[in-house]
């Protein structure tokens with residue numbers, strides 16, 4: 001098979017397919033990326049992937065190239081894994097990389113080979129690709145849509161042991177070919193949903209929109225709890241025991257980010273509008289509005305506590321969009337950091353993995369790789385990404401080097417009692433009790 005596009009999705013899928021025993025040619029026009037993969041290094045951080053790459057390289061199951069070659073002609077399946085970023089104008093997804101990838105593939109496409117899309121696309125894209133290919137080649141291609149649900153930080157495991165396999169196809173040959181490819185997983189009992197192309201395209205956006213909605217729902221409860229004086233984390237625990245609701249994706253905080261959820265939700269809104277469904281997108285617009293409102297909350301809390309933030313020394317703990325990745329795309333933490341900068345604060349960011357990326361893209365933010373130094377003289381500390389090392393941090397040890405100030409837990413992950421005991425004023429998002437209690441202390445201090 002060929003795997004076209006070696007970003008997060010493509011590189012992981014290529015390595016996973018090779019581990020499953022298939023013969024894989026990974027293709028990406030970015031020569032630096034290809035060279036890195038050829039030499040055995042992964043151009044991003046993902047646990048376990050480097051070991052898996054060296055294993056499949058040493059048993060000759062994988063090869064990387066910057067363009068198609070004769071091997072491509074022999075492939076039974078060509079996986080499209082190129083990016084579909086948000087368009088520079090508007091909310092919709094830019095599918096142009098997909099069409100370019102197909103154009104480059106067509107001279108090598110055998111008539112009975114299957115093209116299988118994994119990229120997340122607006123519903124109807126596969127139909128456009130079929131038409132495009134038919135116009136150029138003069139025959140109807142075998143096309144499948146086979147969405148991928150991998151989560152960063154556990155991408156290899158999710159690819160090897162997915163909780164479902166979705167195969168949307170234009171024809172029976174395509175479905176049969178993909179079923180053969182996933183034969184071992186299917187025999188192990190992983191459920192398969194065989195469907196049409198459009199449903200398969202929609203499954204992926206629907207899954208991401210549902211997850212985003214779940215997070216925004218609990219963040220809406222957080223807004224209520226803060227005003228009413230209740231604790232969202234306990235509320236989430238209580239409703240999560242109902243297995244119709246489930247406890248996952250109910251952590252309130254500064255909201256969801258990353259390369260998928262925000263972009264896919266916006267593209268879904270744009271596509272629904274194109275389909276004339278203006279009324280239906282209201283729910284999704286609210287999901288996004290709640291998500292971006294929660295980013296403002298740490299700044300609001302700090303302003304309620306201190307008054308002005310001009311010149312205040314602020315530390316943001318965590319820069320990646322979630323722990324255990326160096327991915328800073330649409331990172332909630334960095335958006336919070338920039339909001340503090342907008343208030344005139346002096347902002348330092350700490351992160352175990354992604355600081356080089358932060359320095360390269362956020363010139364207004366200072367970075368400090370040493371955690372104890374980062375804490376020095378900080379008046380406001382915000383937990384933006386719940387890396388394990390922050391959860392395990394002993395507040396007494398950092399309080400020695402820094403005068404205890406205000407700590408805002410943007411992810412409900414810290415030990416409240418320990419931080420308070422070390423002298424810090426502590427507020428967690430979605431916890432009305434902390435906010436009322438600390439606010440009254442700050443007004444006493446001001447008085």
Ligand code: UDX
Nearest residue numbers: 148149150151152249250251255256257258260321322
């Ligand atoms: C997501 C989907 O989970 C995955 O199925 C899809 O293939 C790609 O998009 P990923 O981007 O790796 O995966 O991140 P995910 O683990 O879903 O987290 C997304 C964001 O939501 C993160 O910023 C995370 O911090 C936030 N989140 C998650 C919450 O704010 N609360 C939660 O309860 C869970």
